[in-house]
Amino acid sequence: MVYVPHTDEERRQMLAAIGVEDLAALFADVPAQYRYPALGLPEPASEMEIAQELHEIAASNLNAYEVPMFLGAGAYRHWVPAVVDAIISRGEFATAYTPYQPEVSQGTLQAIFEFQSLICDLTGMEVANASHYDGATATAEAVIQALNVFRLKRTQVVVAPTVHPLYRQVIRTYTQGMGLQIVGDDDLTASLEQVVARVDKNTACLVLQSPNFFGELEALDGLADRVHQQGDGTLLAVATNPISLGLFTPPGALGADIVMGEGQPLGLGLNFGGPYLGFYATREQYVRQLAGRLAGETVDAEGQRAFVLTLTTREQHIRREKATSNICTNQGLMMLAATVYLSALGKQGLRKIAELNYHKAHYAAREIDALEGFSVVHTRPFFNEFVVRCPAPVAEINDFLLNEYFLEIIGGYDLGRDYPQLENHMLVAVTEMNSREEIDDFVAALAEFDAHHAAGGEHHG
């Protein structure tokens, strides 16, 4: 498009109205020696040319929706119903901003209110905010909320090693200036029991994930009470997979104080890691320590129901240096996508999707476990992801699956990258998108790898 709509004549009229000679006169206060640098950007492209260029760039990538894929580790290939994109593509949603003027933003505000309600219902919690950037930052914000509940008097946080490695890193990035001790994952082999044992009266919160990074549901029953007691009020924060909540008792019903997680599975596509969605819910008693935006119900001057951003006195633009989180923009359009997704699938649909994930993952696990060189390792029930002990380095197997087998297959995640004790262990994810045929192909490919491997074959092409 032509990005500036001005005609030459209009520009002349406008400059005359301002009372300057030319455009340069508007920049007289910019230091002269730095004015108008050559940027050296490529020659501008027309819309047609850039469309062709980007088509080419995109086509050089391997689209994970077009090949059998068993990679998860925090981002999952799920079906995105057509209604999701139809709604979030609407300019009235996409090209609006934060609803500062509620009279002309009821669409966005009501959608936030519905999202908050859906997240509360899904997680079993009492109050949810309008979202964070992703699951990792939502987890870091949970830690910060807990610190604030104790008015920054407590300086220890316990994090299980079974929490997503990136979430654990982002907690550390966010809190590096706060003088905390973050313990629990200092021993990457620690059991849940050993992790919980670290909770003491200086612990602001215990952070768990369930299903955890390895796909297993943590033993949450009775845990919240124990943590509250042992730590004299220590909060329990649980990251979770929202699709799994279609099937399993939510952490909120088991006494968790904060439930958060990555909302990407709720209709967001893979998008090479973003934009995603951090969902976040807590107990009503902590609403003042909750970061992020909140939509609330009220009435207008004529008494009809309406929605508005509320409790803004918690936020940075009011509290400034007293604010405990600097978040302002959230993931508005991604929050809308999740709202549409949960509405379109609804009570029955989400349960069915969760069951499909469960059954297909367990079918794949059984088939893989039956192979000679491979075994499935788990001690707790799992959802749609599980750990496979492999006969060779995972990188080698994945290279075989992708490049040497007659099909291109994207294998699972190499756990040895984050857990030294899990070298040669692959994290395999299976969703409703994996047909039986894909699973069978994957299993056959692993069997073929094993046959070559056992025979001492080399797989490097």
Add this chain to the structure above:
Amino acid sequence: MVEPLIYELSAPGREGVKPPKLDVPPSELPTELLRADLPLPEVSEVDVVRHFTRLSQLNYAIDKGMYPLGSCTMKYNPKINEVAARLSGFTGLHPLQDPGTAQGALFLMYHLQEYLKAIGGFAGVTLQPAAGAQGELTGVLIMRAYQHFRGETQRDLILVPDSAHGTNPATTNMSGLHVVQIPSDERGNVDLAALRAQLCDRVVGLMITNPNTLGLFEEHIQEVVELIHSCGGLVYGDGANMNALMGVMRPGDLGIDVMHFNLHKTFSTPHGGGGPGSGPVGVAAHLVDFLPGPVVVQLEDEDEDFFIYDFVMPPQSIGPVKAFWGQFGMLVRAYTYIRMLGDAGLRQAAEHAVLNANYLLSQIKGVYPLPYDRVCKHEFVVEGRLQAAPDVRALDIAKRLIDYGVHPPTNYFPLIVHEALMIEPTETESKQSLDAYAEILRKIAEEAATAPELLHEAPHNTPVRRLDEVRAARKPVLRYQREP
């Protein structure tokens, strides 16, 4: 007029999108772990489409008209951006798939890093931060890490002008540092004497927005930068207002050490009703090693006949600020925009953003009080209080603008101006739409004097009237309440 909640459209047993059939033998479910009830709505796909379409129609948006929300840069969001970001070769990429199978995505990210380096005058860029506020956090953590790396661990102060966005002091607090507020002088610049008085070996750095939130270029910016550097501090540039400077001046050339870009402001990615944003951070050479990551690097292959791209974690990195690589879909849109504008187009955009702001200002000057009468940059601030109408406030003017079918400016910010109305028209508005907006503002000033109740009761023609915000805050209802 009231649109029901999605829950209120629900009927037991109704289904929307149909999941596929199970094609593998089922496994036993762990019954003790299953939830008793899943209280989600039960609606059809038609219900969903109509409900959210009706909701969308209650919104104002750039696609409907002028949206001069100061400091938010609500420029038109080109439709080709949306086509680009929805290419299946982008949307279908798993963030952890082998980078060898995502070379196109890494190519795009590498070149966007390079473009932002060129536009900002920086030695390194990270694309990871998810929004402007996260870019700020990234920048402040980088400054802190740099000072610690040099052994200057006693440094714990961040200087922040009083005109700054609220995120600046909030970010400082989040980083475990302390804010020292610097007042503005009578021309809207940082007060140099006040700044000098705070210089010491406890200063981590200064956060400065230039042009500042009054829309004014800091007239002593070079001196400010030199003063901060002279005490061993670093200068953080808040890039929220970069739309005034693209192709006109590079903050890095001025000695700004670190700055975030707002792709959702300057580089035309849509605001989405409040996100997703994207806040890449650029840094000078001495800070490149501290960037969050990983960042994308370009390597020559063994035969040196083509490039390969890979992720690398900078050696002294402050760590990742979010999972994975950044808001990739927003990066595709910004890349598309920059490729379509090039050097000349970006400069033209900045020049016309400034032209539009100054023109609109010229059309309402004398009608609304102007606290700082200077050539502005991409935005300006007037006072929403009129001598002829002492009871009328900025809020009333904002609400009356809505009646005329346009979006109000930002109000009550910056805090240092009484009854502030902060107006940023952006370069994508034509003279016609600016003339129409000025006409409305003049008419409202007249109404304020002759019929102030029109303003006090505004808006009149909207889906809902003024809201009871006190009630919302006093007794918060933050979720759907089921009938008992």
